[in-house]
Amino acid sequence: MSVEMQDIHLIFMMPEILVAVMAMALLLLSAWTHKGGSGVVHWMTAMTIIAVILVIRVGEGSGSTFGGQFVTDAVSRYMKVLICLGMVLPIIMSRDYIRTHDMDGGEYHVVAMFAMLGGMIMASSGGFVILYLGLELMSLSFYVLAAWRRDSGFSGEAGLKYFVLGSVASGLLLYGISMIYGAVGATGFKEVAAFLGTPDGHGSQLAALGVVLVLVGMGFKVAAAPFHMWAPDVYQGAPTPVTAFMSVMPKIAAFAALFRILFDVFAPVHAQWGPMVQLLAILSMGVGAFAGLVQTNLKRLLAYSSIGHVGYILIGLVANTPEGMQGVMVYLTIYLFMTVGVFGIMVAFDRQGLGEEISDYQGAAHKQPLMAFVMAMFMFSMAGIPPLAGFVGKLSIFMAAVKAGMVPLAVAGVLFSAVSAFYYLKVVKVMYFDPPVAESKMFFSGGGLLVVTLSFILICVWGVLPGDLMAWTESSVKAWH
Amino acid sequence: MTVADIIFYLFATLAVLAALGVVGSRNPVHSVLFLVLTFFSTAGLFVLIGAEFLAAVLVMVYMGAVAILFLFVVMMLDVDFARLRRESVRYLPLGLTVGFVMFVELGFMVAHHHWDKAVSGLDTVNNTLAIGQVLYTRYLYPFEVASLILLVALIGAVALTHRERKRVHRQDIAKQLARTKEDAVELRKVASGEGA
Numbered sequence: 229m230s231v232e233m234q235d236i237h238l239i240f241m242m243p244e245i246l247v248a249v250m251a252m253a254l255l256l257l258s259a260w261t262h263k264g265g266s267g268v269v270h271w272m273t274a275m276t277i278i279a280v281i282l283v284i285r286v287g288e289g290s291g292s293t294f295g296g297q298f299v300t301d302a303v304s305r306y307m308k309v310l311i312c313l314g315m316v317l318p319i320i321m322s323r324d325y326i327r328t329h330d331m332d333g334g335e336y337h338v339v340a341m342f343a344m345l346g347g348m349i350m351a352s353s354g355g356f357v358i359l360y361l362g363l364e365l366m367s368l369s370f371y372v373l374a375a376w377r378r379d380s381g382f383s384g385e386a387g388l389k390y391f392v393l394g395s396v397a398s399g400l401l402l403y404g405i406s407m408i409y410g411a412v413g414a415t416g417f418k419e420v421a422a423f424l425g426t427p428d429g430h431g432s433q434l435a436a437l438g439v440v441l442v443l444v445g446m447g448f449k450v451a452a453a454p455f456h457m458w459a460p461d462v463y464q465g466a467p468t469p470v471t472a473f474m475s476v477m478p479k480i481a482a483f484a485a486l487f488r489i490l491f492d493v494f495a496p497v498h499a500q501w502g503p504m505v506q507l508l509a510i511l512s513m514g515v516g517a518f519a520g521l522v523q524t525n526l527k528r529l530l531a532y533s534s535i536g537h538v539g540y541i542l543i544g545l546v547a548n549t550p551e552g553m554q555g556v557m558v559y560l561t562i563y564l565f566m567t568v569g570v571f572g573i574m575v576a577f578d579r580q581g582l583g584e585e586i587s588d589y590q591g592a593a594h595k596q597p598l599m600a601f602v603m604a605m606f607m608f609s610m611a612g613i614p615p616l617a618g619f620v621g622k623l624s625i626f627m628a629a630v631k632a633g634m635v636p637l638a639v640a641g642v643l644f645s646a647v648s649a650f651y652y653l654k655v656v657k658v659m660y661f662d663p664p665v666a667e668s669k670m671f672f673s674g675g676g677l678l679v680v681t682l683s684f685i686l687i688c689v690w691g692v693l694p695g696d697l698m699a700w701t702e703s704s705v706k707a708w709h
Numbered sequence: 710m711t712v713a714d715i716i717f718y719l720f721a722t723l724a725v726l727a728a729l730g731v732v733g734s735r736n737p738v739h740s741v742l743f744l745v746l747t748f749f750s751t752a753g754l755f756v757l758i759g760a761e762f763l764a765a766v767l768v769m770v771y772m773g774a775v776a777i778l779f780l781f782v783v784m785m786l787d788v789d790f791a792r793l794r795r796e797s798v799r800y801l802p803l804g805l806t807v808g809f810v811m812f813v814e815l816g817f818m819v820a821h822h823h824w825d826k827a828v829s830g831l832d833t834v835n836n837t838l839a840i841g842q843v844l845y846t847r848y849l850y851p852f853e854v855a856s857l858i859l860l861v862a863l864i865g866a867v868a869l870t871h872r873e874r875k876r877v878h879r880q881d882i883a884k885q886l887a888r889t890k891e892d893a894v895e896l897r898k899v900a901s902g903e904g905a
Contacts, residue, residue, distance in 0.1 A: 294850040372865035
């Protein structure tokens with residue numbers, strides 16, 4: 229056995245290196261400055277992530293390094309931009325929240341950056357080992373972030389629940405990976421794909437077991453039903469900006485990894501994973517649509533709503549076509565801005581300890597007509613009502629399913645989204661037709677206003693003119709392989 | 710049956726019995742001690758298949774650090790294990806059913822597989838050397854990411870448990886050292902018979 233150093237091209241991983249180095253630098257900065265310095269850490273985090281987005285955008289072509297363990301291409305770069313946006317937008321809007329809830333201290337931002345780094349590593353993973361490590365880096369950071377609010381018992385409960393159930397999911401994923409390793413004798417995506425392509429690998433039951441367990445593990449991480457039990461409690465208990473991270477970023481990272489796993493590695497055994505993902509999609513849409521109906525807490529409602537959205541996105545994976553992949557990317561982009569926008573409004577409401585219950589929004593239209601209008605638009609968009617962007621996302625997913633010959637699945641999706649429209653409209657009804665409650669006021673910080681306005685504009689523009697979004701995702705998908 | 714076989718069955722039986730002891734014993738401290746025994750028997754199994762590095766890691770990390778940490782947690786936290794156990798009995802039938810089904814399924818799959826994908830190269834060097842050869846070369850990138858995970862665990866543990874409490878009297882050494890006789894001690898002459 230000879231020792232040989234691999235090809236290392238660090239230029240491909242500049243964004244990741246930048247994030248890791250800046251996170252550690254900010255950790256030192258926050259250790260040396262006292263509380264007063266955390267404002268500096270906050271804005272430096274935001275600026276770093278924006279810089280990282282620019283660095284990602286500069287990259288072009290595709291390449292791999294560390295013996296294929298790190299892979300970069302147009303799709304992974306697109307997903308990484310989304311991951312960065314899913315982190316930076318909640319950070320920009322949450323300065324006030326962090327200060328008033330005693331979550332200050334630069335470590336919050338450092339851990340958030342490491343979560344983002346984990347997501348980016350997942351999106352660029354070229355083997356199961358590094359996929360698992362990226363996932364674990366991201367999950368561990370989120371366990372910590374969920375428990376960050378010391379003044380709330382719910383936050384600690386959320387952190388612990390997330391940790392225990394997330395560990396079980398990681399265990400299942402790892403178990404699946406070990407089965408695949410047992411069958412293939414390697415963990416790199418290329419080797420596994422090559423093995424599954426042979427008749428020997430096609431019929432390997434051990435590899436099939438590995439595929440199932442990997443899917444279950446990833447299903448836990450994206451909160452797809454029936455592995456969604458943790459989501460409502462964790463979303464409700466975690467601090468609102470953290471819920472905003474959690475409901476967007478891990479899903480984008482997990483879907484970026486699923487692209488590679490399902491479309492590349494497990495492509496030869498599509499007959500095995502196709503029906504399973506289909507089942508996950510239908511169950512998720514069902515749970516999201518029906519369990520959301522009885523919620524009174526807005527965060528729990530959004531948790532069930534996100535389970536439903538994951539169901540729609542999974543349809544794009546089942547389609548197993550370039551259109552399906554593009555649909556997933558479009559949907560995730562729009563989902564990112566809708567969710568961040570709603571959470572931006574919730575954070576602005578929070579100064580008085582309000583904003584988490586739907587009843588807090590009673591009659592908001594009479595006192596704050598502009599805010600109520602924006603919130604209503606986000607709700608319409610989530611329900612998928614044209615001419616807002618949420619409709620475009622659903623349309624591209626359903627079209628892909630129809631093109632792939634999965635008409636029943638698309639019909640089921642339409643029906644479930646009609647059911648779920650009920651609870652989105654309930655929020656609108658509470659704001660517009662219920663008598664106002666006393667003393668509710670919004671305090672938008674500059675950052676919060678910026679994020680909500682940006683999300684609102686994009687939701688409206690993409691609803692009517694989705695051309696540039698479509699063009700960008702299509703060019704990324706074309707460059708796949 | 711060779712000597713190695715006998716030792717294998719000894720360690721394997723011990724591992725299973727000790728694992729049952731972890732779940733079944735009434736006293737949580739006994740559970741942790743049974744856990745140590747499980748780790749030890751498993752380390753014995755690793756030695757038997759020639760994986761001496763894994764055996765050493767299991768003894769040092771799991772027995773030396775993880776199990777002892779568990780022991781601290783069990784002793785320091787006031788958890789009512791009797792109540793937890795009563796509640797868990799309710800879910801026992803369901804848990805056993807699910808566990809049995811999974812055991813049969815996994816056993817079937819694993820037993821029917823031809824385990825022919827051996828890692829090459831282990832016939833020339835021992836496995837400690839083999840791990841050393843690839844850890845910083847082929848697996849450099851995963852190794853670095855793993856170190857970041859440990860860093861996050863470290864930050865998280867400190868950030869979640871350390872908090873500045875107001876209204877708590879802390880020792881401030883700089884302040885203590887800065888005190889002088891002049892601002893701490895006051896000497897007064899009290900006429901005899903008038904002091905309180």
